[in-house]
Amino acid sequence: MPNILCPHCQGINRVPEQRLGEHPKCGKCHQPLFNARPIALDGAGFERFISRSDLPLLVDFWAPWCGPCRMMAPAFEEAARRLEPKVQLLKVNTEEQQSVAARFGIRSIPTLILFRGGAEVARISGAMDAAGLVSWTTRQL
Structure with a gap:
């Protein structure tokens, strides 16, 4: 049974x-x-989430001033609708979380990193549409 973190309280749940x-x-x-x-x-x-979730996690590193990030936001939301519950999608604002961005060497945004079991398995930079996000993510898994 995988550990799934609640998006509301971050409690750990085990669901078959x-x-x-x-x-x-x-x-x-x-x-x-x-x-x-x-x-x-x-x-x-x-x-x-990275250390406790057993689901694959697709993380969008973005910033509010970034035009391509804002342009991709609706596509990322649509990708969440298509990929859940097999993958959880997360967003990290690089302006507010500079230490997280530095830890992962985020040099351009948007940057997407796919994590599995706490480890990075794939990375891509640049805005994508929903179909591209879903396709890229499923190919990496």
């Missing part, structure tokens, strides 16, 4: 894989574990 598509709720706060939207995280939340 065959039940992921049944709209599971958090055992702690009783909110849905999947909202079909990216989860915006601060540095501590990012560390918790």
